[in-house]
Amino acid sequence: MTEAAITPEMPVEQVMRDWPATVPVFVRRHMHCVGCAVSPFHSVAEASAEYRLSLPDLLAELKAAAGTP
Numbered sequence: 001m002t003e004a005a006i007t008p009e010m011p012v013e014q015v016m017r018d019w020p021a022t023v024p025v026f027v028r029r030h031m032h033c034v035g036c037a038v039s040p041f042h043s044v045a046e047a048s049a050e051y052r053l054s055l056p057d058l059l060a061e062l063k064a065a066a067g068t069p
Helices: 012-018 020-028 044-050 055-066
Strands: none
Touching (some): 012 055, 020 055, 044 055
């Protein structure tokens, strides 16, 4: 796990790899990011837009799950 914060530009795969506790967030929001071939290239912001989710809400939930600022 890294001490860096989760950012909108960060690839989804990196978020899930560095903070495994975030995986349930993607699952709970019915996002197919877990195991997706695009997740190494798709940013959190792009995934949020793709699923028509509020980016600030998604980031807040991911950061809470990861325990990061």
